[in-house]
Amino acid sequence: MKADVRPVTQDKFGWLQAAWSERLGRAAEYVVIPALALAASLAAFGIFIALSGKDPADLYFYMYQGAFGTWFSWQNTLSRAAPVILTALCTALPAQLGLVIIGGEGALLIGALAATSAALIVPDAPPIAVQFAMAFAGMTAGGLWIALSGALQHYRGVNETISSLLLVYIALAILNHLVEGPMRDPASLNKPSTREIGAANMIGTIPGLDVHWGLVFGVVAAVLAYILIFHTVFGFAARIAGGNVRAAKVVGLGVGRLILIACFLAGAAAGLAGMVEVAAVQGRTNANLASGYGFTGILVAFLARHNPIAIIPVAILLGGINASGGLLQRRLGLPDASVLVLQGMIFLSVLASETLYGRLAIFRRGS
Amino acid sequence: MADVGLWVVPIAVLGGALRVSTPFLFVSLGECITERSGRINLGLEGILVMGAMCAYGTSYLTGSAWLGVLTAGAAGALLGTVHAAICGLPRVNDIAVGIALMLFGTGLAFYLGKPLIEPTASILPAIDFGWWSNVSQVRAALQINALFLIGVVLAPLLVWALNTTRWGLILRTAGESSDAARAMGYSVNAIRMRATMLGGFFGGIGGSFLSLYYPGSWNEGLSSGQGITAVALVIFARWDPMLCFWAALLFGGAASLGPALQSVGLSQGYYLFNAAPYILTLLIMIITCSPKRTLIGAPAELSITK
Numbered sequence: 001m002k003a004d005v006r007p008v009t010q011d012k013f014g015w016l017q018a019a020w021s022e023r024l025g026r027a028a029e030y031v032v033i034p035a036l037a038l039a040a041s042l043a044a045f046g047i048f049i050a051l052s053g054k055d056p057a058d059l060y061f062y063m064y065q066g067a068f069g070t071w072f073s074w075q076n077t078l079s080r081a082a083p084v085i086l087t088a089l090c091t092a093l094p095a096q097l098g099l100v101i102i103g104g105e106g107a108l109l110i111g112a113l114a115a116t117s118a119a120l121i122v123p124d125a126p127p128i129a130v131q132f133a134m135a136f137a138g139m140t141a142g143g144l145w146i147a148l149s150g151a152l153q154h155y156r157g158v159n160e161t162i163s164s165l166l167l168v169y170i171a172l173a174i175l176n177h178l179v180e181g182p183m184r185d186p187a188s189l190n191k192p193s194t195r196e197i198g199a200a201n202m203i204g205t206i207p208g209l210d211v212h213w214g215l216v217f218g219v220v221a222a223v224l225a226y227i228l229i230f231h232t233v234f235g236f237a238a239r240i241a242g243g244n245v246r247a248a249k250v251v252g253l254g255v256g257r258l259i260l261i262a263c264f265l266a267g268a269a270a271g272l273a274g275m276v277e278v279a280a281v282q283g284r285t286n287a288n289l290a291s292g293y294g295f296t297g298i299l300v301a302f303l304a305r306h307n308p309i310a311i312i313p314v315a316i317l318l319g320g321i322n323a324s325g326g327l328l329q330r331r332l333g334l335p336d337a338s339v340l341v342l343q344g345m346i347f348l349s350v351l352a353s354e355t356l357y358g359r360l361a362i363f364r365r366g367s
Numbered sequence: 368m369a370d371v372g373l374w375v376v377p378i379a380v381l382g383g384a385l386r387v388s389t390p391f392l393f394v395s396l397g398e399c400i401t402e403r404s405g406r407i408n409l410g411l412e413g414i415l416v417m418g419a420m421c422a423y424g425t426s427y428l429t430g431s432a433w434l435g436v437l438t439a440g441a442a443g444a445l446l447g448t449v450h451a452a453i454c455g456l457p458r459v460n461d462i463a464v465g466i467a468l469m470l471f472g473t474g475l476a477f478y479l480g481k482p483l484i485e486p487t488a489s490i491l492p493a494i495d496f497g498w499w500s501n502v503s504q505v506r507a508a509l510q511i512n513a514l515f516l517i518g519v520v521l522a523p524l525l526v527w528a529l530n531t532t533r534w535g536l537i538l539r540t541a542g543e544s545s546d547a548a549r550a551m552g553y554s555v556n557a558i559r560m561r562a563t564m565l566g567g568f569f570g571g572i573g574g575s576f577l578s579l580y581y582p583g584s585w586n587e588g589l590s591s592g593q594g595i596t597a598v599a600l601v602i603f604a605r606w607d608p609m610l611c612f613w614a615a616l617l618f619g620g621a622a623s624l625g626p627a628l629q630s631v632g633l634s635q636g637y638y639l640f641n642a643a644p645y646i647l648t649l650l651i652m653i654i655t656c657s658p659k660r661t662l663i664g665a666p667a668e669l670s671i672t673k
Contacts, residue, residue: 100462157658158649161409161462162599166645169592173642180638295470302463337477344413344471348453351464355456 029357030310034303037353038317041345048341054332062331066324073323078211079281080293081312081319083108085218086273087297088304088311089225090146093266094160095306096229097259098242103149103164104270105294106171107142111271112278113175114141116285117183119197119278130201134275142271143264145171150263154256172290179286193286203279214276218315221269225308228265238262270294292340296322299347318343375504376627382508383623384616385515386581390415390573390590391622392518392615394597396525397443397569399608402601403529404562405542405555405668409465410450411570412594413472414443418574420480423585427488435488436514436575443571444564446472451563455556461670469594483585491580512580514572518612525608538562542666570594592645593622599648603655605664621647 046056067077090104115138119130145167152158178194185195203213229235241248241255248255277289300318304310325339394411401408408414418439426435450468454461494516497509529535541548541558548555577593578585600618604610625640656662 100466102466152649152653155658156653157656158652159599159602159656161466162595162602163649163652165595166592166599166649169645170642170649172591173638173645177636177638181635298466299470302467335478335481337474337481340470340474341478342474344467344474347467348449348464348471351459351467352453352456354459357458 029360030305033353033356033360034305034350036356037349038303038346040353041342041349044345044349045342048345049332049334049338052334054334058332059328062327063321063324066327067320072210073320073327075210076323077316077320078209078215079319080322081316082212082214082218082280083273083277083293084296084300084315084319084322085222085311086214086269086276087294088300088315089221089297089308090142090266090270090294091298091301092304092306092308092311093225093229093262093269094146094150094259095301096235096238096242097255097262098245099150099153099259099263100161101146101149101164101263101266102161102298103146103167103294104266104273104297105290105292106164106168107145107267107270108274108277108294109168109171109175109289110145111138111142111267111274112282112285112289113178113274114138114271115275115278116194116197119201120183120195123198127200130197131203131279134197134201134279135272138271138275138278139268140271142274143266143268146267146270147260147264150259154259168294175285175289176287183285185284188286191286191288193284196284197278199283201279202283203276212276212280214273214280217272217276219312221272222308222312225265225269229308234258234261270297273297296343299343299350302347303350373631375631378504378508379627379630380620380623382504382510383627384620385508385511386619387622388615388619389512389515389518389576389580390593391597391600391618392515392522392612393569393573393576394594395600395604395611395615396518396521396608397566397573398598398601399566399604399606399611400525400529400538400569401447401559401563401566402669403542403606403666404538404559405545405666406451406454406461406559406563407465407598407669408447408450408468408563408566409462409595409598410446410468410472411465411566411598412590412592413469413476414446414567414570415472415574415577415594416476416590417446417472418443418571419578419589420476420483420574420585421571422575423488423578424480424483426490426579427483427486430489432489432491432579435579436491436572439571439575440568441571443567443569443574445567447563447565447567447570448560450567451556451560454563455560477587480585480587484587487584488579490583491576493580512576514576514580518615522608522612529608539666542668545668573597596644596648599652602662603648603651605662606666607664618644618647 049059050056066073068074087104087108090107091101094101115134118133118137122130149160149164152163153160180192183194184192205212237253238258241253241258245255278285282288296318300311300315304314322339325336328334328338329336394415398411421442422435422439425438426432450464453459453464491512493510493512496511497506500506537553541555545555577589600614604614621643624643625637628640629637
């Protein structure tokens with residue numbers, strides 16, 4: 001692209017216009033580049049599907065149908081987006097401090113276990129009290145789980161990416177152990193599960209929709225996280241520490257405290273996702289809970305560039321892709337793993353697109 | 368159950384260590400090469416699963432298990448190339464690409480491997496080192512796979528290659544100071560590309576062991592974090608291939624604790640014992656890492672220790 005040769009405006013507000021134009025250009029970059037990356041990965045997936053002998057046109061049609069084509073698929077999409085918003089926060093919050101936490105799946109499982117235990121301990125309490133107890137237990141347990149990764153990173157220098165992923169496998173082992181042993185419902189023969197939390201204690205659906213309340217929890221959590229990061233002193237301090245730890249220490253910020261709190265809140269979000277999956281979908285804890293919402297959340301957080309507000313639409317998009325998996329399986333005979341392949345492609349192309357920021361000439365007109 | 372004493376457990380753990388350690392060994396050797404060049408590839412978990420699937424598929428179609436091992440290596444090298452190509456772009460984070468590759472490799476393997484869950488393929492041969500004993504447990508423990516023996520040779524070979532050859536020196540230069548490598552006229556990206564490909568090759572071979580020897584079949588639950596454990600193991604082994612070998616044996620032993628206890632009828636807490644390698648990894652990292660200093664032996668360019 002050629003250099004801009006327009007004459008400098010004589011207007012005394014010209015600088016304002018230029019500043020705005022630059023700001024808009026930068027904002028547009030954050031929308032256009034991920035959109036390009038998404039389009040590229042969809043195209044790559046189409047080629048991949050064509051190589052397996054299926055018609056890509058059918059693929060895109062059924063993906064749209066399964067995700068956003070009908071009212072029913074919209075509701076399915078939104079129900080799947082709910083836990084993904086929460087697990088994406090589990091990666092996005094520590095990311096403000098420069099930590100790469102990928103253990104949302106583990107916090108989800110531990111949160112689900114804790115929430116189920118809370119409900120089973122007080123079965124006869126009023127449902128609203130049981131639900132509060134479940135949410136509290138799930139969030140606390142998930143929060144502590146991820147705070148452990150943060151603490152190990154800060155106090156022992158253990159890499160938080162590896163430790164949080166190891167904790168996923170440990171959480172899964174604990175879940176399997178409890179579900180097949182001490183907490184097993186003797187009536188669950190084929191699929192070892194805990195006892196059910198009871199229909200009265202389920203959190204139900206949003207009035208007028210067939211979407212459970214988890215979606216509201218997710219959206220509220222994302223908005224709160226946004227306010228926390230961008231409009232509070234805590235968030236400001238966290239972003240300073242994320243930009244430059246040494247500078248943060250020089251100005252006297254308690255980096256350890258920041259890390260522990262951010263990781264606790266991150267884990268609490270994922271733990272709440274576990275509580276929602278138990279109290280709105282499964283009704284009990286079993287291995288079904290390890291369905292990969294935690295891993296989709298990592299992708300969503302990166303795609304949204306760790307911005308909690310951007311996480312909401314991205315989670316709905318990815319929830320839609322997840323939701324369309326069933327239709328692709330039935331209509332095109334694709335394996336259920338096709339959704340995983342597409343997610344992997346999106347992830348790789350989004351990361352590769354990082355290199356484009358600040359290098360596309362069309363966004364540089366204002367400056 | 369009465370005639371099987373508890374003395375079987377250490378033998379089973381030892382045998383398990385010799386058997387289960389092979390994927391840990393290959394993945395950690397591969398990761399060791401990649402990390403010595405200054406880049407970390409967390410995607411080896413995905414490469415491991417992809418390698419397992421490719422090996423099984425090739426062995427099933429051609430009847431040759433060794434061809435399967437080679438295909439697994441090639442698939443791993445290809446995924447390694449993808450990692451290196453994306454990381455070679457400016458301002459791309461290698462840890463994040465590794466996470467993406469982990470999801471992509473696993474998804475691709477599940478997708479392509481769907482038709483391979485049912486059929487049985489020919490598996491790798493084992494060499495019987497227990498012929499001198501007439502105790503069946505000892506004989507079972509000393510059934511050693513040829514891939515393990517290759518790994519035994521490979522570890523000291525890599526130490527020698529990294530420390531004394533021109534190739535090793537260039538690789539380590541890129542890992543210690545990319546500026547120095549550039550000043551000498553080498554392309555850091557090209558060096559890391561080759562190191563990541565080679566790392567992927569070994570990672571793929573590690574995967575082939577899972578599907579072609581132990582457990583010896585292809586299914587979606589085949590690998591549960593061996594790849595990522597092996598990455599942690601490299602840190603524990605201070606980026607030294609020989610220490611990787613001993614660490615892999617230790618982890619193999621930990622991983623076979625659950626099955627060994629189950630074989631003597633102790634199935635209580637089976638899942639918890641299965642988590643032993645992860646807990647061990649975490650404990651070892653807690654003990655060996657320090658927030659105050661960088662680790663001894665850590666390549667200076669590595670983002671994970673910076």
